[in-house]
Amino acid sequence: MIRRATAPALLCVLAALAMLSGCGIRATSVPVDAGAAPSRVGCVLPNDHKGPDGGDTASVIRVYLVCGSRVSPVEREVRMPGGRSSAERLPVARKLLDELKQQPRAVEDTAGFETAVPRELTINSGTDDDPDEALRLSEPLDELPPYALAQIVCTYADTSAADAEGGVVLGGPPETDSGKKPQVRRYECGPALRTHPQSAESAGTHL
Template sequence: MRRRTYGRTALAAGLLALGALVTGCGIRTTSVPVDAGAAPSRVPCRTTDEATTGAPLQGVPVRVYLLCGSQLEAVDRRSPLPEEKAGGDPVRTARGLLAQLLAEPSDTERQAGFTTAVRGPLTVGGGHRGDPAGTLRLSRQPEDLAPMAFSQLVCSFAESSAGAGGHSVLLGGPGAYPPKRHRCTAELRERPESAPPTAAVTAPAATATG
């Protein structure tokens, strides 16, 4: 009986000593799991600067938004669009950007982690009669597009000369529904699977051509 009592006493003393040692080291025990957040991504989301490689720069510089690490990231590309027409026509600019978004990422972009959710068939043109000036119309209804693909379109258009100012773009589909003003925000770039902030178009009506 004494042997069992002695063994229990020694065990209790050992546990107390261990607890004192842990406390003395500044480590607080807890029974609640600690969420340290997601593991840091190893995807660089950055392409090699052409200027540092000595590669010749050809075409007009354009900026599109691709997916990388579940977010939207701006990527600088070169468009074959003639320079004198690059920024003068919003519809032409939008078509050039759409072509860039429909294209598969280059080897360098894929290695950096970039992808695109924009899929064809998809075209963009000017607004219908009675639409506000600067309206763009897609060949498919915006709500029929994948959410990430639509976010790519909104930010790429809104941050270019095809936009309507204020980081926004006037977009509609092929139907008779009125266009909406869609905004590219920091929150949308961080969560492209969410719906872009929208607002009803209140600008004066004007005739637009496709």
């Protein structure tokens, strides 16, 4: 009697195991709802963001900020010295540097943008024996964060702070502890600098 009752039960157990091995154990390609996926920074301002339109007293400028491992442009509406067509190199360079030193605006911050430009950084004209297009920063170029240098170069590149070919000529402070004036370097904002800002350390050409 016991043997007769056990055999059908054993068959049922084996059949159940076969069904499990055939349809319940393998990984499935059907998505499983495990909650919301983590958000990813896109380095792109939202579509509903109202871009600047440039009023009569303001200019729409392009400022390069750090996002992820690159520097990328955002547009801002800024009152520029001398107006939107100003050819005054130093006032334009100073205004753009002020923009770079500011903390990103709320919508920029949400999209993942930030700045590496030090708050205390200033800029002045070159010395008498520098090229006409030269600008000198208050920090030695080699001591600036490379991302900050890339931001400055790319922001200046298509403005009157650049030379006629869009190059940016920069140097550090003209006076150093050694008494030797550092050379200025010419930079270009190409794809390599935008996508690999750390290359700014060695990107400039000595003049």
